[in-house]
Amino acid sequence: MKKIKQRNKGTGYLGSAWGAQTFFLFITxxxxxxxxxxxxxxxxxxxxxxxxxxxxxxxxxxxLSGMDxxxxxxxxDVRLPRIxxxxxxxxxxxxxxxxxxxxxxxxxxxxxxxxxxxGAAFGASIALLIxxxxxxxxxxxxxxxxxxxxxxxxxxxxxxxSGGVSSNNLILSGIIVASILTAGLSFLKYLADEHVxxxxxxxMGSFGSRTWxxxxxxxxxxxxxxxxxxxxxxxxxxxxxxxxxxxxxxxEARRVMLMxxxxxxxxxxxxxxxxxxxxxxxxxxPHMMRSLTGPDNRRLIPASLxxxxxxxxxxDTITRAVLPHEIPIGVLxxxxxxxxxxxxxxxxxxxxxxx
Amino acid sequence: xxxxIDHICFxxxxxxxxxxxxxxxxxxxxxxxVGPNGCGKTTFIDLLMGHRRITSGSILYKGKNIxxxxxxxxxxxxxxxxxxxxxxxxxxxREIVMMGRYPYIPRFSPPxxxxxxxxxxxxxxxxxxxxxDRYMTEMSGGExxxxxxxxxxxxxxPVLMLDEATSNLDISHTLNLLDIVxxxxxxxxxxxxxxxxxxxxxATYCDRMIFMKQxxxxxxxxxxxxxxxxxxxxxxxxxxxxxxxxxSNSKKVAFIRE
Numbered sequence: 001m002k003k004i005k006q007r008n009k010g011t012g013y014l015g016s017a018w019g020a021q022t023f024f025l026f027i028t029x030x031x032x033x034x035x036x037x038x039x040x041x042x043x044x045x046x047x048x049x050x051x052x053x054x055x056x057x058x059x060x061x062x063x064l065s066g067m068d069x070x071x072x073x074x075x076x077d078v079r080l081p082r083i084x085x086x087x088x089x090x091x092x093x094x095x096x097x098x099x100x101x102x103x104x105x106x107x108x109x110x111x112x113x114x115x116x117x118x119g120a121a122f123g124a125s126i127a128l129l130i131x132x133x134x135x136x137x138x139x140x141x142x143x144x145x146x147x148x149x150x151x152x153x154x155x156x157x158x159x160x161x162s163g164g165v166s167s168n169n170l171i172l173s174g175i176i177v178a179s180i181l182t183a184g185l186s187f188l189k190y191l192a193d194e195h196v197x198x199x200x201x202x203x204m205g206s207f208g209s210r211t212w213x214x215x216x217x218x219x220x221x222x223x224x225x226x227x228x229x230x231x232x233x234x235x236x237x238x239x240x241x242x243x244x245x246x247x248x249x250x251x252e253a254r255r256v257m258l259m260x261x262x263x264x265x266x267x268x269x270x271x272x273x274x275x276x277x278x279x280x281x282x283x284x285x286p287h288m289m290r291s292l293t294g295p296d297n298r299r300l301i302p303a304s305l306x307x308x309x310x311x312x313x314x315x316d317t318i319t320r321a322v323l324p325h326e327i328p329i330g331v332l333x334x335x336x337x338x339x340x341x342x343x344x345x346x347x348x349x350x351x352x353x354x355x
Numbered sequence: 356x357x358x359x360i361d362h363i364c365f366x367x368x369x370x371x372x373x374x375x376x377x378x379x380x381x382x383x384x385x386x387x388x389v390g391p392n393g394c395g396k397t398t399f400i401d402l403l404m405g406h407r408r409i410t411s412g413s414i415l416y417k418g419k420n421i422x423x424x425x426x427x428x429x430x431x432x433x434x435x436x437x438x439x440x441x442x443x444x445x446x447x448x449r450e451i452v453m454m455g456r457y458p459y460i461p462r463f464s465p466p467x468x469x470x471x472x473x474x475x476x477x478x479x480x481x482x483x484x485x486x487x488d489r490y491m492t493e494m495s496g497g498e499x500x501x502x503x504x505x506x507x508x509x510x511x512x513p514v515l516m517l518d519e520a521t522s523n524l525d526i527s528h529t530l531n532l533l534d535i536v537x538x539x540x541x542x543x544x545x546x547x548x549x550x551x552x553x554x555x556x557x558a559t560y561c562d563r564m565i566f567m568k569q570x571x572x573x574x575x576x577x578x579x580x581x582x583x584x585x586x587x588x589x590x591x592x593x594x595x596x597x598x599x600x601x602x603s604n605s606k607k608v609a610f611i612r613e
Contacts, residue, residue, distance in 0.1 A: 248435035248437075253406075294445070295444035
């Protein structure tokens with residue numbers, strides 16, 4: 001009951017409780033980034049990590065005095081690109097999941113519902129199979145992104161009618177296309193023969209050996225996606241009541257729906273193409289956040305972005321620095337996220353939460 | 356003023372849903388749309404709201420083509436209580452009613468004192484204030500419908516469309532809500548266009564009735580003139596007895612078992 005009261009205090013959208021939550025999440029994210037940067041084979045104290053980052057940002061090398069010369073290299077060239085990529089991808093997947101759930105009117109939708117992941121997997125597998133490396137390390141991500149985009153367009157085409165797109169049609173089309181692509185993927189794996197392990201590993205996801213280039217690309221897409229989603233977040237609230245109602249309240253329902261679908265799918269596609277397929281973040285995070293912020297997308301979207309970043313970074317840090325052997329991040333998120341989802345789903349059935 | 360509907364047709368895919376409808380809907384009336392299931396009542400409302408685009412003909416609202424209005428501008432003119440809706444997210448009643456004020460609130464601004472006051476007033480009037488904190492996902496069908504109704508009232512538009520808006524409500528809430536809108540028609544000269552299944556309820560509130568059949572207009576006019584045994588027979592193919600009833604001061608329709 002306390003939670004309900006809190007939410008009504010700020011009838012506006014920038015209620016003080018909301019501001020505090022967002023600030024708290026943001027600070028948590030910063031702390032997690034700094035602490036996890038210090039963790040690993042070579043342990044670096046948080047103070048040193050801060051010093052190194054400040055030195056690089058301000059260009060004053062005085063901060064680096066009296067420090068192992070290896071530390072700045074480890075932090076700047078090895079760890080930070082990976083850590084930031086993990087955080088940005090986590091935020092992107094959660095953002096995308098949030099938007100999908102809003103548009104498809106289905107709290108069980110995730111960034112992969114429309115077959116984006118299957119398309120990306122298929123594209124990446126082709127690149128890996130024919131050993132395409134025309135544009136260096138970006139070949140596989142580029143193929144993955146292309147696969148995801150073509151899949152998305154095909155799913156949209158398949159589900160559209162003269163009356164626009166309906167959420168049921170979208171989900172159905174997504175499932176159909178994804179299962180065809182999954183079969184295609186099995187065939188590619190069969191063709192790959194002893195080469196199959198490369199494909200399998202790519203599919204399980206990894207943030208290993210990410211570069212600043214990866215950070216830049218994902219950050220760009222996720223930030224653009226975030227801005228668009230936030231701009232239309234109030235319209236997304238109205239779309240949750242059906243397109244007729246949204247329309248009567250001043251939303252260009254079909255246009256906003258299509259634009260948000262494409263935005264969310266492209267964000268998901270970029271995330272998948274740099275990291276492989278990482279499940280459950282996009283499904284779980286908006287769920288968790290909805291019990292904190294309520295379903296208003298103006299609060300939910302920023303909170304999900306931050307929480308997704310924190311969670312995926314924590315998961316990546318566990319597999320990178322805590323576990324004795326690195327296990328694929330996609331496997332880890334599914335192993336932790338799956339049971340956790342069962343738990344909150346059960347809570348919901350018992351009527352303990354309203355999310 | 357009002358709606359000027361001129362020879363409109365609407366086809367869905369290959370199927371003709373509405374066929375050559377021409378009507379003049381003046382402001383300041385409570386219109387009732389009555390007709391068998393699937394005769395195109397909801398589609399007709401969608402066209403008037405500009406939610407769907409007509410295949411041919413023209414609809415003028417206040418002398419301007421409905422298609423030339425922006426969605427935002429229309430949201431300040433026409434509101435809708437939809438027939439069925441589903442909501443999977445735990446918005447509470449107050450948040451839903453406040454959505455009715457969205458057309459007046461800039462994207463990232465909190466509601467003004469006036470918006471809050473309007474929402475409060477409407478929630479008191481509609482009796483939804485007492486469960487303003489409850490989640491839509493946890494309400495009964497009737498409670499939810501009242502909240503949705505309150506949301507449309509909060510939108511405070513000169514035209515209100517009701518698409519079987521009281522189908523889940525008990526008689527006391529039905530009368531309460533319809534009284535609120537009927538008062539607005541009388542006092543402010545608002546227009547209500549309501550799809551109503553219950554002919555007797557329609558006869559009590561609507562001063563004009565539109566009978567639809569197979570995508571066309573079967574009869575249209577003042578309720579007293581148009582609500583007759585012949586009309587009922589043509590439109591629904593059932594026998595009835597229509598009589599004036601002094602207690603409600605309106606026409607009533609009695610049906611017999613066939």
